[in-house]
Amino acid sequence: METNKIHNISCLEGLKLLPDACVDLIFTDPPYYQYRAQNVQGLKNHKDVITEFDFDGFKSEEEYLLFMEEVLAECFRVCKPGASGYLWCGDDFVSYLNRMVERVGFQFRKVIHWHKTNPFPAIYTRKMYANSMEMMVHFSKGKPKTWNHKTVNEMHNFIHSPEEYSNRAETDLHEIPNFIQTPICMGKERTKHKTQKPLKVCLPFIEISSNEGDLILDPFMGSGSTAVASKMLGRNFIGYELSEEYCQFAEKRLQEIV
Ligand SMILES: C[S@@+](CC[C@H](N)C(=O)[O-])C[C@H]1O[C@@H](n2cnc3c(N)ncnc32)[C@H](O)[C@@H]1O
DSSP states (O other): OOSSEEESSOHHHHHTTSOTTOEEEEEEOOOOOOHHHHHSTTTTTOTTTSOOOTTOOOSSHHHHHHHHHHHHHHHHHHEEEEEEEEEEEOTTTHHHHHHHHHHTTOEEEEEEEEEESSOOOOOGGGTOOOOOEEEEEEEESSSOSOOOOOOHHHHHTOOOSHHHHHTOOOOOOOOOOSEEEEOOSOGGGOOSOTTOOOGGGTHHHHHHHOOTTOEEEESOOTTTHHHHHHHHTTOEEEEEOSOHHHHHHHHHHHHHOO
16 A cells, blocks of 8 residues: 555555554554543533534444454554554543553553643633643554654754754753643644644654654544654655545645655
8 A cells, every 4th residue: 555645545444455564653643532522411512611523423432442442453463563652542531542552462551641831721610621631642562663762851842843853952861751741733834624733742752663764654644743744754654534625734734845
């Protein structure tokens, strides 16, 4: 199947066309299934508390979890031994998904937290905390084969234009913390995709867990953030996206990288 391309098909269809053990890293941001919006009395129909997305139309928790397990089992098959994976998820499902990655054969490694420095404001009359954190499950197929160490400074002031990136300063070595702090997607980077991840939360993890020339898989490409970050870092990519419109956003972003 052609690489360095986002295929406009369901990932369940696309993953089956990939051979065993061809992928070096998975970096993906699937639909979260807005469980609370649909199941918790009082929040139902409160569009100001929970945003509903048209790509998140699972009928039940069971349907969502079965879908995710089918995708993750295929991800395990297509990963090379030692490949890492990063899976964004909503706070309702993080513990389900870290057990699920183990059930399909991966090792669960850590939950990584993204602190959004400019979250959408909470409606204070609803007595809710602002949704300023998102989580990502890190897992691997056996012991990770790649670990390009980063400093705390690099993680938190991560720079992302190709020019800035090649001029970055090397600083001293520290433990890599399991959180990253950066604003939500803004400015010129932002497309009309409602849940676009900023490149600043993609680049460091792709760089840590893969090498130049590696193949990065994202079954849920959306506006193509994983593909753009992979291309900027000299990695190859392959991915799937159901929406033709989002594929077009991604294509435009990819063309803008020199
Ligand atoms: C959370 S968004 C990903 C956003 C992406 N990280 C970005 O930065 O733009 C999830 C995407 O998965 C797509 N999607 C949902 N089900 C899919 C499926 N079965 N196969 C491929 N894509 C799917 C949706 O259309 C949506 O764009």
